[in-house]
Amino acid sequence: MKDQWWEIEIQGSRALEDSAFEESTLEDLIFWELQAAGCLGTASFHRDGRPVICGYLPRVQVQEADIQAIAQELNQTIQALGLPPAPVRWSIVMQEDWANSWKDYWHTQPVGERFLIHPQWLPEPPHSERLLIRLDPGMAFGTGTHATTQLCLEALEEQYRSADHEGRQERVADIGCGTGILAIAALLLGAKQVFGVDTDPLAVEAAKACRRLNHLSPQQFSVQLGSVPELVAANRTPVDGLCCNILAEVILRLIPEMTSLVQPQSWAIFSGILQRQAQTVAIALEAQGWQVNQSKHRGDWCVLQATYQP
Numbered sequence: 001m002k003d004q005w006w007e008i009e010i011q012g013s014r015a016l017e018d019s020a021f022e023e024s025t026l027e028d029l030i031f032w033e034l035q036a037a038g039c040l041g042t043a044s045f046h047r048d049g050r051p052v053i054c055g056y057l058p059r060v061q062v063q064e065a066d067i068q069a070i071a072q073e074l075n076q077t078i079q080a081l082g083l084p085p086a087p088v089r090w091s092i093v094m095q096e097d098w099a100n101s102w103k104d105y106w107h108t109q110p111v112g113e114r115f116l117i118h119p120q121w122l123p124e125p126p127h128s129e130r131l132l133i134r135l136d137p138g139m140a141f142g143t144g145t146h147a148t149t150q151l152c153l154e155a156l157e158e159q160y161r162s163a164d165h166e167g168r169q170e171r172v173a174d175i176g177c178g179t180g181i182l183a184i185a186a187l188l189l190g191a192k193q194v195f196g197v198d199t200d201p202l203a204v205e206a207a208k209a210c211r212r213l214n215h216l217s218p219q220q221f222s223v224q225l226g227s228v229p230e231l232v233a234a235n236r237t238p239v240d241g242l243c244c245n246i247l248a249e250v251i252l253r254l255i256p257e258m259t260s261l262v263q264p265q266s267w268a269i270f271s272g273i274l275q276r277q278a279q280t281v282a283i284a285l286e287a288q289g290w291q292v293n294q295s296k297h298r299g300d301w302c303v304l305q306a307t308y309q310p
């Protein structure tokens with residue numbers, strides 16, 4: 001049983017093809033649903049020219065009834081987007097080769113104007129003017145290949161381009177830190193301390209591992225299991241800035257709690273937001289004292305930059 005996994009497969013059906021979304025965005029949404037359902041790995045490929053998305057759960061932890069519930073929820077999400085239900089199948093697979101297969105497709109990658117994202121299992125890249133972020137994500141989100149992460153990295157660059165930050169010894173929160181990619185980026189750009197939180201214990205482990213890979217100390221980058229309340233409890237002094245790359249639905253829930261974490265003029269970067277959700281998030285932010293200064297998008301994804309001005 002120990003080496004056995006449930007494979008949940010959402011088959012390339014008309015549901016994925018007839019969508020008004022870009023195919024990759026719909027895939028992303030299904031991925032995120034699978035992750036929220038506890039999948040420790042995901043994969044996507046094409047079979048007979050049609051997209052297929054798979055999620056993997058350890059058999060020892062999950063009953064077949066749970067899988068049925070996940071399949072139902074996936075179809076509710078798909079139907080909520082106005083699409084016909086997609087066939088969802090599940091089966092038991094024997095080993096975890098799938099967990100490493102994606103590594104073949106991930107290479108050292110420049111992001112924005114300043115960063116070079118480097119998978120730690122590849123040979124060290126030749127010297128570059130870019131700021132090197134070494135990653136080993138394990139099962140956590142945050143390889144730098146996703147549009148929502150790239151939008152955050154570019155927004156961070158912009159944030160630290162202004163001379164205002166020099167010498168400010170900034171303290172920054174990374175809410176939903178995943179691998180810690182944004183925390184590491186903020187430190188490389190000049191932040192003094194970053195406080196990371198994530199509700200996923202696997203992400204917390206991955207962030208700690210990536211902290212070591214980048215020769216950062218726990219004082220520079222602290223990582224904690226939890227969310228905004230845990231950050232507020234751990235930080236008596238408000239932060240100067242925050243990054244939050246989580247789905248819009250989660251951001252909307254967290255916005256009221258975030259006011260206890262920041263101070264007037266704190267900056268924030270919110271990502272993981274679909275373009276059609278951006279206005280709702282902006283209104284919710286403004287209602288809590290934030291001024292949204294900028295929004296940028298890539299494909300269907302959008303990032304909002306804001307300043308706290310209650």
Ligand SMILES: C[S@@+](CC[C@H](N)C(=O)[O-])C[C@H]1O[C@@H](n2cnc3c(N)ncnc32)[C@H](O)[C@@H]1O
Nearest residue numbers: 141142149176177178198199200203227245246
């Ligand atoms: C899209 S990933 C972002 C990872 C990384 N920060 C990046 O930008 O690539 C979102 C992360 O938020 C975490 N998460 C989800 N809901 C959360 C919540 N309410 N509070 C804190 N973290 C949460 C997930 O476990 C996941 O690691």
